[in-house]
Amino acid sequence: MPSKDKKKKKKDSQLLIRIDKEMRNTFIALCEEQNSTAAKELRGFIQSYLEQHRGNITEKP
Numbered sequence: 001m002p003s004k005d006k007k008k009k010k011k012d013s014q015l016l017i018r019i020d021k022e023m024r025n026t027f028i029a030l031c032e033e034q035n036s037t038a039a040k041e042l043r044g045f046i047q048s049y050l051e052q053h054r055g056n057i058t059e060k061p
Contacts, residue, residue, distance in 0.1 A: 024038075031038050 027041075028038050031041055
């Protein structure tokens with residue numbers, strides 16, 4: 001049984017984007033070929049992006 005400290009953080013928000021249907025279908029197919037999902041890959045991309053750029057964020061007035 002997993003410990004309470006290692007509970008997964010609940011995903012409670014969505015990000016809606018518009019992309020070309022062909023691009024979407026190709027991306028999903030490639031993710032499936034890699035035994036992954038589009039959501040997992042996009043979350044990974046966002047996490048990497050935040051780690052790279054977090055120090056470069058400046059507040060807007």
